[in-house]
Amino acid sequence: MTVSGWATIILFAVILTALALPLGSYMAKVYTGQRVFLTPLLGRPERLMYRLVRTDPEQGQDWKRYAGSLLLFSLGGWLLLYLIVRTQNAFYVPHALNPLGYKSGTWNVSFNTVSSFVTNTNWQYYSGETTMTYFSQMVGLTVQNFVSAGAGICVAAALIRGIVGRSGKTIGNFWQDIVRTILYVLLPISIVGAIILLSQGVIDNFSTYLTAHTVTGLTQTIAMGPVASQEVIKELGTNGGGFFNVNSAHPFENPNGFTNLVEMLLVLVIPAALVFMYGRMARNRKQGYAIYGVMMFMFLGAVAVAYVAEAHGSPAQHAAGIHTHVISGSTGGNLEGKEQRFGIAGSALFDTITTVTSCGAVNSAIESFTGIGGAVPMANLSASEVIFGGTGTGLYSMLLYVLLAVFIGGLMVGRTPEWLGKKIEAREVKLAGLGILITPLAALFATAMGVATKAGRASISELGGVHKPQGFSETFYAYLSQANNNGSAFAGYTGYIQPNAGNAGAHGVTFADLLGGFDMLFARFAPILFVLAVAGALAGKKVSPAGLGTMRTDNPTFAVLLIGVVVLVGALTFFPALLLGPIVQGLTGHLY
Amino acid sequence: MRREIVTSILAVLVITVLCGILYPLFIAGVGQVAFPGNANGQKVYVNGRLVGSKIIGQSFRRPVLEKNGKPKEEEEEIVTEADPRYFQSRPSATEGGEYNAAASTFSNRGPNNKSTEEADAEYLKEYLEREKPYDTGLTAAAVPVDAVSTSASNLDPQISKANALIQAHRVAAVRRLPLSQVESLISKYTSGRGLGFSGEPGVDVLELNLALDRLTGGSA
Numbered sequence: 049m050t051v052s053g054w055a056t057i058i059l060f061a062v063i064l065t066a067l068a069l070p071l072g073s074y075m076a077k078v079y080t081g082q083r084v085f086l087t088p089l090l091g092r093p094e095r096l097m098y099r100l101v102r103t104d105p106e107q108g109q110d111w112k113r114y115a116g117s118l119l120l121f122s123l124g125g126w127l128l129l130y131l132i133v134r135t136q137n138a139f140y141v142p143h144a145l146n147p148l149g150y151k152s153g154t155w156n157v158s159f160n161t162v163s164s165f166v167t168n169t170n171w172q173y174y175s176g177e178t179t180m181t182y183f184s185q186m187v188g189l190t191v192q193n194f195v196s197a198g199a200g201i202c203v204a205a206a207l208i209r210g211i212v213g214r215s216g217k218t219i220g221n222f223w224q225d226i227v228r229t230i231l232y233v234l235l236p237i238s239i240v241g242a243i244i245l246l247s248q249g250v251i252d253n254f255s256t257y258l259t260a261h262t263v264t265g266l267t268q269t270i271a272m273g274p275v276a277s278q279e280v281i282k283e284l285g286t287n288g289g290g291f292f293n294v295n296s297a298h299p300f301e302n303p304n305g306f307t308n309l310v311e312m313l314l315v316l317v318i319p320a321a322l323v324f325m326y327g328r329m330a331r332n333r334k335q336g337y338a339i340y341g342v343m344m345f346m347f348l349g350a351v352a353v354a355y356v357a358e359a360h361g362s363p364a365q366h367a368a369g370i371h372t373h374v375i376s377g378s379t380g381g382n383l384e385g386k387e388q389r390f391g392i393a394g395s396a397l398f399d400t401i402t403t404v405t406s407c408g409a410v411n412s413a414i415e416s417f418t419g420i421g422g423a424v425p426m427a428n429l430s431a432s433e434v435i436f437g438g439t440g441t442g443l444y445s446m447l448l449y450v451l452l453a454v455f456i457g458g459l460m461v462g463r464t465p466e467w468l469g470k471k472i473e474a475r476e477v478k479l480a481g482l483g484i485l486i487t488p489l490a491a492l493f494a495t496a497m498g499v500a501t502k503a504g505r506a507s508i509s510e511l512g513g514v515h516k517p518q519g520f521s522e523t524f525y526a527y528l529s530q531a532n533n534n535g536s537a538f539a540g541y542t543g544y545i546q547p548n549a550g551n552a553g554a555h556g557v558t559f560a561d562l563l564g565g566f567d568m569l570f571a572r573f574a575p576i577l578f579v580l581a582v583a584g585a586l587a588g589k590k591v592s593p594a595g596l597g598t599m600r601t602d603n604p605t606f607a608v609l610l611i612g613v614v615v616l617v618g619a620l621t622f623f624p625a626l627l628l629g630p631i632v633q634g635l636t637g638h639l640y
Numbered sequence: 641m642r643r644e645i646v647t648s649i650l651a652v653l654v655i656t657v658l659c660g661i662l663y664p665l666f667i668a669g670v671g672q673v674a675f676p677g678n679a680n681g682q683k684v685y686v687n688g689r690l691v692g693s694k695i696i697g698q699s700f701r702r703p704v705l706e707k708n709g710k711p712k713e714e715e716e717e718i719v720t721e722a723d724p725r726y727f728q729s730r731p732s733a734t735e736g737g738e739y740n741a742a743a744s745t746f747s748n749r750g751p752n753n754k755s756t757e758e759a760d761a762e763y764l765k766e767y768l769e770r771e772k773p774y775d776t777g778l779t780a781a782a783v784p785v786d787a788v789s790t791s792a793s794n795l796d797p798q799i800s801k802a803n804a805l806i807q808a809h810r811v812a813a814v815r816r817l818p819l820s821q822v823e824s825l826i827s828k829y830t831s832g833r834g835l836g837f838s839g840e841p842g843v844d845v846l847e848l849n850l851a852l853d854r855l856t857g858g859s860a
Contacts, residue, residue: 055837101650102643120648128652178743191660195652223647230655235663242667243674249695252671252679257742260692263853264702264723269742270693272681277667281659294744297792299695300681304831305839361785362751368760370788371781377802378784379840384749384756387791388730388798389831391840395792412792413746422751511748511755518750540748549743633752640752 049359050374053393057351060312060397061344067317072324072336078232079205079225080329090231097227105227108218111584114206115577117222118199122166122573125195130162132188136181136551145183147256150550153179157544157556163565165189167572168196168406168438170282170289170535171564173543177271177292179551182254189289190278197285197318198229200440203576204322207444210583211468212330214591219583233318234284241280241314248310249303252276275300283314286438288408288535296398296411297387308394308411315407319436322443330468334602339446342607346435346614347404350424354396357421358382363637385416396421399536403428406438408535415512415522415538419634422521425536426630429528430622431614432487438533444579448480450601451582453613455480457599457606466598469591476585483578488621490571491531494563495625498523503559509540516640521629528622530564531571684846686853692846697797699738700726700849722770724814726849727807730786731763732794739795747790763788774810782806798842801830815856825851 077084098105109117135141136152153161157173164171170193174180180189202225209219246252251272258270275291279301282289292298302308323343327336359381361372374380381392390398395412402409403425414425428435434446451467455477458465465472498504504523505514512519522541529536543561546554600606671679682694692698701720703711712719717737722728733747734740749756764780767787772778784802799807804826812822829848833839 052833052837052840056839059837097654100654101647103647117644117648120644121651124648124652128656175743175745186664187656187660190664191656194659195655223651226651226655230659235659238663239667243670246667246671246675246678249678249682251681252668253681254668255680258681258683258690258693260690260698262691262698262700263686263849264700264726266699266701266703266718266720268692268696268698268739270681270696271742271744274664274668276671276679277664292744292793294746294793294795297746298744299693299697299793299795299797303695304834306834309834309838362756364749364751364753364756365760365785365789367757368788369764369780370760370783370785372785375782375784375802377805378786378800380785382751382789383785383791384751384760384789385747385792386789387793387796388786388800388842389796389839394839410792413748415746415748415750416756418751509748511753512750513753518753538748539746633750636752638752639754639757640750 049356050379050393053355053359053391056393057348057355057397060309061348064313064316064320067313068320069324071317071321073328075233075321076325076328078228079325084232086232086236094227094231098223101223103223105221105224107221109221110217111219111580114219114222115580118202118576119573121222121226122199125192126162126166129165129188129192130158133158133161133184136184141181141183144254145186146181148550150179150181151552153551154554154556156558156561160543160556160561160565163568164535165192165289166196167533167568168200168285168287168441169530169533169568170287170408171530171537171568172289172535173556173561175293176290177273178546178549182273185278185291186274190281193278193281193285193287193289194230194234195226197287197439198226198234200438201229201233201318201322202226202440203579204440204443207447207579207583208326208329210587211447211470213587217584217588219580219587234281237284238280241284241310242276244310245279245307246276248307250276250279250307251300280314282409283311283407284318286315286319286405286407288402290409296409302411304389305394308390308398312398312401315401315405315409316436318439319405319442322440326443332602335468338602338607339450342610343435343446346431346611347400350404350428350435351397351400354400354421354424355393357418357634358392358396360418362418364639366637367639382416382418382421385413387411400424400428403534403536404433404435404437406433406441406533408529410536413539414536415540419630419632423626423630423634426525426528426626427618429532429534430626431618432484433532433534434614441533445575448483448579448582449614450610451476451480452484453606453610454599454601456613457609461599463597463599466592467601469594470586470589476582479578479582479585483575483582484617486574487531487571490567491528492621492625494527494531494567495524497563498527498560501559504563507542507557507560509542512538512540513640517629517632518640524625524629526564527567530567533568533572684850686850694844694846695797696741697729697732697739697795698846699732700728700845701738724810727799727804727811727845729845730796730799731788731790733790734794741795744793744795746792747794749790760788771806771810774813775806778806797844797846799845801826801841801843804843804848811852815852817856
């Protein structure tokens with residue numbers, strides 16, 4: 049561990065908060081229909097878009113109609129993306145956008161990939177530079193990076209309206225929300241972010257792959273592509289699907305320490321801002337600060353554990369006689385699967401950030417993290433990604449936990465639970481409970497299928513080992529990640545076998561592709577329905593003034609209660625599985 | 641209901657045009673106009689020949705030649721050995737040979753795997769065998785971790801300064817340069833941390849090696 053390592057972590061938290069506060073106020077204005085500084089520029093395109101899609105944005109929707117619009121929109125996106133990746137080499141794809149003549153992916157891996165991008169997961173059984181054309185990356189995947197993130201934010205905004213609303217049944221208009229999200233939030237930040245990344249060396253071109261002849265007489269082929277435009281929304285929308293196979297570890301995606309910082313900020317800035325937006329829209333900013341405090345506390349704890357564990361080095365390194373302490377001019381630690389320019393702290397921080405959110409981008413190989421270091425991403429996922437979480441998904445999942453905590457707190461002190469003046473009753477608690485439990489259920493069920501069946505075990509890597517803790521960790525991580533719509537991986541786990549670049553002669557692993565695909569769809573859309581149902585149930589309730597007996601939800605006591613609820617639900621659900629994989633490895637120096 | 645379906649289809653199409661065509665083309669345009677070097681991959685040429693990208697790591701091993709002058713092959717892969725005139729990059733385990741930048745891959749070596757230990761021990765042995773004849777005091781305790789582990793991308797363009805300073809002994813001896821001159825070149829091609837705190841300093845291997853070639857003449 050080094051001073052600069054800890055400084056990176058602290059300064060990151062400070063800069064993040066400084067950026068998220070103003071963005072939160074800005075977004076609160078966007079979702080309550082107030083003028084913002086971009087309105088003069090974007091008002092006209094916004095109205096044009098409503099006309100083009102033939103909708104009346106002012107028409108309020110109840111929760112069922114809101115959910116219906118969201119589901120239809122996602123289905124449309126799913127179908128278009130499937131069409132695009134299955135016809136990669138069709139006649140209408142210009143040669144410039146498929147310079148290497150790649151064929152289409154197989155049906156099973158395409159099902160997995162498409163489900164993964166539509167659900168904001170971006171789980172990748174395929175490898176970008178050897179399977180996807182520039183056309184698929186740009187017209188297909190980039191678009192879903194925008195809209196899947198946008199849909200999550202819409203749901204969060206709708207839930208907040210339900211919680212704080214006094215207007216009866218409506219929780220907003222989905223078409224208005226999605227258009228505003230893209231025009232006022234995602235596109236402007238993406239454009240600024242992409243230009244910053246370009247200035248630092250992230251590539252963006254449509255050239256064919258380069259062939260270099262090195263000074264020692266070898267040849268090297270170098271993959272190219274329109275990277276910067278996708279890179280920025282990959283982070284900003286907590287999507288995480290890398291243009292290249294190795295994601296943000298690739299020098300063309302993440303060329304230096306500065307871009308690493310920028311990308312980490314892009315990942316967390318919207319999830320953090322949404323918490324402040326909630327406080328603003330609730331007309332009580334302290335509500336937001338309390339939740340922010342809870343998230344930041346748990347986040348910094350996770351980062352610290354990961355950093356200490358990775359700085360210590362791995363049992364395999366020590367057994368091989370490698371010294372992993374800091375020496376002059378070297379950071380030491382478990383640098384296996386990590387880049388020199390990010391070092392231990394920059395890698396531990398990045399991978400913690402992308403696993404507390406639903407991003408799942410990585411700048412280092414999680415499979416090569418030490419047992420305890422690798423347990424941190426798993427623990428983050430086990431907490432159902434409420435520590436900041438994905439764009440929108442994080443806040444709405446956390447608000448379900450808040451509702452649960454209000455209910456439990458109410459029971460403990462023997463009063464009718466109230467949240468921002470609204471009575472919490474059986475219906476809301478049931479819906480919230482179901483919404484919270486679906487993701488763990490999907491993760492554990494699929495993991496059990498993955499390790500208990502022969503077809504499932506076929507995906508475990510040779511290095512991981514079918515009957516070894518690492519093999520179990522790979523499987524568990526795969527389904528935990530897909531159920532949480534995260535997309536990071538112990539990347540040895542495989543669902544696609546490709547002997548040559550370009551998909552010719554390749555085949556998917558049907559069992560893993562379908563199990564994962566359905567897992568992602570179920571764990572994305574079922575909770576969204578419950579969340580919108582909660583929003584609908586709350587929207588119609590009367591607001592009673594707070595009295596002396598009201599339990600407050602904006603003070604440190606409540607924050608501690610909330611942490612307790614999150615940790616308890618996560619720990620009770622996942623502890624047995626965590627023990628079998630990473631914790632076993634973390635507690636021994638034994639090699640398998 | 642029908643109205644909603646029509647709106648959904650139109651919305652998917654309109655947003656695809658906006659985010660999938662207009663936005664990426666705009667960004668690509670900005671890249672090509674404002675940052676053409678970066679946007680096209682920071683290509684490095686020597687005497688008009690493309691030798692690599694400034695920020696993509698590459699191998700500085702050379703083909704082992706048979707007696708007839710042809711490169712030796714085993715199982716359809718060219719056999720290579722470290723070229724002693726050059727600083728060596730980190731170990732790389734991309735498929736299809738080291739530093740295959742057409743197909744980046746993680747090595748996915750587990751922290752408690754026997755196979756990881758074996759690979760690490762092999763890297764350590766090779767490194768000591770290569771550098772110890774020139775840096776006689778070198779022990780395993782002084783070998784920095786980056787020299788004996790694969791990176792995340794397996795395309796890491798950098799090595800640590802500690803690693804470079806050890807290799808400097810060999811490079812200086814083989815090229816008959818004063819050690820201090822090689823060391824000052826290392827400092828010249830060491831990049832700092834982002835904003836002074838983010839990340840770790842590293843030495844750009846390709847640029848350093850090309851600077852050495854310019855100094856003493858290389859194979860290029």
